[in-house]
Amino acid sequence: MSFPWAQQYKPATxxxxxxxxxLPIGRLVYNSLGAGYPTPRNLNYMWNFGSLAGVFLVVQIVxxxxxxxxxxxxxDIAFDSVExxxxxxxxxxxxxxxxxxxxxxxxxxxxxxxxxxxYYGSYKAPREMIWLLGVVIYLLAMATAFMGYVLPWGQMSxxxxxxxxxxxxxxPLVGKPIQELLLGGFAPDNAALNRFFSLHYLLxxxxxxxxxxxxxxxxxxxxxxxTGVNVKGKQDTVPFHPFxxxxxxxxxxxALIFFTxxxxxxxxxxxxxxxxxxANPLSTPAHIxxxxxFWPWYAILRAFTFDFLFVPAKLLGVxxxxxxxxxxxxxxxxxxxxxxxxxxxxxxxxxxxxGLIPCIAILGYCGGAPAEEPFVMMSQLASAYYFAHFxxxxxxxxxxxxPEPLPNSITEAVTGxxxxxxx
Amino acid sequence: MVRFFGILIGLFFAGMLVYSFGxxxxxxxxxxxxxxxxxxFHEEPKDVSFTSDGPFGKFDNQxxxxxxxxxxxxxxxxxxxxxxxxxxxxxxxxxxxxVKAIAANWPIEAPxxxxxxxxxxxxxPIPADKFxxxxxNDVAAGAANNNAIPPDLSLIxxxxxxxxxxxxxxxxxxxxxxxxxxxxxxxxxGLHYNAYFANLNIAMAPPITGDDQVTYSxxxxxxxxxxxxxxxxxxxxxxxxxxxxxxxxxxxxLAFLLIATILAFLSYKSIWADVKAExxxxxx
Numbered sequence: 106m107s108f109p110w111a112q113q114y115k116p117a118t119x120x121x122x123x124x125x126x127x128l129p130i131g132r133l134v135y136n137s138l139g140a141g142y143p144t145p146r147n148l149n150y151m152w153n154f155g156s157l158a159g160v161f162l163v164v165q166i167v168x169x170x171x172x173x174x175x176x177x178x179x180x181d182i183a184f185d186s187v188e189x190x191x192x193x194x195x196x197x198x199x200x201x202x203x204x205x206x207x208x209x210x211x212x213x214x215x216x217x218x219x220x221x222x223x224y225y226g227s228y229k230a231p232r233e234m235i236w237l238l239g240v241v242i243y244l245l246a247m248a249t250a251f252m253g254y255v256l257p258w259g260q261m262s263x264x265x266x267x268x269x270x271x272x273x274x275x276x277p278l279v280g281k282p283i284q285e286l287l288l289g290g291f292a293p294d295n296a297a298l299n300r301f302f303s304l305h306y307l308l309x310x311x312x313x314x315x316x317x318x319x320x321x322x323x324x325x326x327x328x329x330x331x332t333g334v335n336v337k338g339k340q341d342t343v344p345f346h347p348f349x350x351x352x353x354x355x356x357x358x359x360a361l362i363f364f365t366x367x368x369x370x371x372x373x374x375x376x377x378x379x380x381x382x383x384a385n386p387l388s389t390p391a392h393i394x395x396x397x398x399f400w401p402w403y404a405i406l407r408a409f410t411f412d413f414l415f416v417p418a419k420l421l422g423v424x425x426x427x428x429x430x431x432x433x434x435x436x437x438x439x440x441x442x443x444x445x446x447x448x449x450x451x452x453x454x455x456x457x458x459x460g461l462i463p464c465i466a467i468l469g470y471c472g473g474a475p476a477e478e479p480f481v482m483m484s485q486l487a488s489a490y491y492f493a494h495f496x497x498x499x500x501x502x503x504x505x506x507x508p509e510p511l512p513n514s515i516t517e518a519v520t521g522x523x524x525x526x527x528x
Numbered sequence: 529m530v531r532f533f534g535i536l537i538g539l540f541f542a543g544m545l546v547y548s549f550g551x552x553x554x555x556x557x558x559x560x561x562x563x564x565x566x567x568x569f570h571e572e573p574k575d576v577s578f579t580s581d582g583p584f585g586k587f588d589n590q591x592x593x594x595x596x597x598x599x600x601x602x603x604x605x606x607x608x609x610x611x612x613x614x615x616x617x618x619x620x621x622x623x624x625x626x627v628k629a630i631a632a633n634w635p636i637e638a639p640x641x642x643x644x645x646x647x648x649x650x651x652x653p654i655p656a657d658k659f660x661x662x663x664x665n666d667v668a669a670g671a672a673n674n675n676a677i678p679p680d681l682s683l684i685x686x687x688x689x690x691x692x693x694x695x696x697x698x699x700x701x702x703x704x705x706x707x708x709x710x711x712x713x714x715x716x717x718g719l720h721y722n723a724y725f726a727n728l729n730i731a732m733a734p735p736i737t738g739d740d741q742v743t744y745s746x747x748x749x750x751x752x753x754x755x756x757x758x759x760x761x762x763x764x765x766x767x768x769x770x771x772x773x774x775x776x777x778x779x780x781x782l783a784f785l786l787i788a789t790i791l792a793f794l795s796y797k798s799i800w801a802d803v804k805a806e807x808x809x810x811x812x
Contacts, residue, residue: 191768492542
């Protein structure tokens with residue numbers, strides 16, 4: 106579906122016409138990312154991070170495929186094969202540092218993309234399915250990134266794998282068998298490393314598949330926008346190409362400047378020194394921490410320090426950690442405010458900027474800190490707010506809040522003049 | 529329904545967390561955590577700079593050669609650099625012949641197979657060999673060192689929090705334990721006090737014991753600090769041989785991206801000019 110005023114695909118050449126009659130792939134691209142996709146004219150820069158995440162996924166897939174040509178997924182030689190890439194493969198260091206830092210930039214893009222959705226209510230009808238698929242992409246990305254971090258087989262790889270798969274152990278009855286199935290043994294070893302490598306190679310393509318569905322679902326209602334007001338006429342939109350291809354294009358360049366500055370001048374700043382020590386099952390690192398993009402969830406996991414009746418604290422932490430993400434699946438039905446954009450929701454805006462954002466920042470900070478006081482207490486308060494925000498505040502807020510008046514149309518919001526309805 | 533159950537679950541989690549916070553806070557106030565003794569005496573790495581620091585940093589080959597000399601004469605007896613090959617030394621400015629000589633005269637031989645009998649044997653290393661490990665295996669390394677296995681140094685400046693300044697501080701930071709250090713934290717048998725080491729007591733005996741422990745051929749004064757700094761610089765190189773190349777490539781990439789991004793930005797501006805003009809009218 107598209108808006109009736111969308112530009113129509115006209116093959117420019119005879120060959121294009123011939124193709125279009127048989128396999129209209131040019132038409133598909135034209136209608137998805139080209140001039141055939143009318144897009145709200147008022148998107149701000151928060152709408153740039155979806156395409157940016159896509160760019161970094163491509164960076165990850167391309168560098169990853171090259172790394173896989175030189176990497177050896179064997180517990181005895183994995184660490185040395187990574188160093189072989191760093192030292193002896195032509196420009197191997199560049200490929201590896203691009204891949205290691207690319208993961209972080211993918212998550213930066215995806216977090217800002219999710220944050221955009223949370224603030225502007227992009228998850229609301231009729232875009233629930235886009236949001237749900239997005240959460241699936243995020244979960245797949247977390248699994249992929251976690252398994253990727255295990256592959257260099259350093260100390261943090263090994264102990265991270267042990268701790269994360271150990272979480273499943275907390276599940277009653279089936280926990281232990283699940284953990285052994287994940288690891289292919291009782292502790293991380295060659296079997297675990299091999300299956301992680303296999304899945305780490307597979308999942309990005311699954312992600313790419315879900316992204317296709319994510320974009321497909323997006324093109325049914327079309328993009329949301331900062332006012333949250335529906336597109337009402339041709340004046341409200343501009344063709345995706347060249348308008349948003351140009352905007353996305355230069356912004357990708359800007360992001361790549363930050364990315365390359367990171368990968369060439371401080372490539373290990375986001376890593377952990379312990380991962381340059383080969384995995385050693387007999388020596389536990391002083392502080393086992395995952396990569397930064399997992400810190401908020403790790404803080405929630407460690408915030409539970411007391412058993413509840415017969416439920417041990419560890420299981421509570423695991424349940425809470427998974428619930429913290431799973432709650433996003435229910436978000437479109439928890440927040441029933443008919444107004445999408447946070448710009449027009451005075452109370453929601455306060456809870457978002459002074460509640461949710463600081464809360465996630467604190468969780469992120471505490472997740473990377475050692476499990477000591479006062480960090481545990483800070484994560485307890487922040488986790489309590491996190492659950493309260495999504496499960497209590499948002500559902501109640503949509504009942505009591507009086508939203509500010511919405512503009513009549515996107516065009517009016519941008520130009521101050523009413524939208525001229527085409528006759 | 530979703531909201532009803534949502535609120536119940538939210539109340540449960542938030543309640544549990546607030547309760548845990550309360551219990552933790554009471555415990556924290558009634559029983560404030562005492563900082564471990566290690567924290568009180570532990571010191572952060574000294575402030576030391578290397579020529580390879582910063583976005584324009586370059587290796588000083590003279591210093592790396594001096595550092596290699598310290599490594600060879602002081603460290604190599606116990607610590608390997610198994611990821612580095614003799615041929616890599618050419619990057620420090622040694623000629624091919626010098627590298628051949630360094631390899632051939634290396635005190636530890638490379639593992640080999642006796643061509644006559646097929647049995648395991650050793651031979652003098654050649655430039656293509658990685659530096660041979662000083663001990664055949666971890667058991668031998670532990671047995672010779674009071675059960676403390678000397679770590680391989682190839683990646684040490686990347687594998688320790690604090691990097692090269694930490695290595696420098698550790699090497700030059702041995703001292704007598706302070707008088708107020710509790711008995712339990714004093715170095716036991718075979719341990720040595722070092723405030724830069726995480727638990728204060730390190731198994732490695734002070735490797736650099738005094739000035740002029742090595743004799744530099746370039747005439748540099750071999751103070752303890754100088755030797756520690758030179759070998760740390762050498763270990764920055766072993767950990768990241770392509771460090772300088774990375775920075776140089778980085779500048780080229782940044783210059784390209786900057787131009788490309790400016791061009792892309794200008795084309796974005798020109799494409800949007802008409803649409804933006806409408807918006808400007810509103811503001812006017």
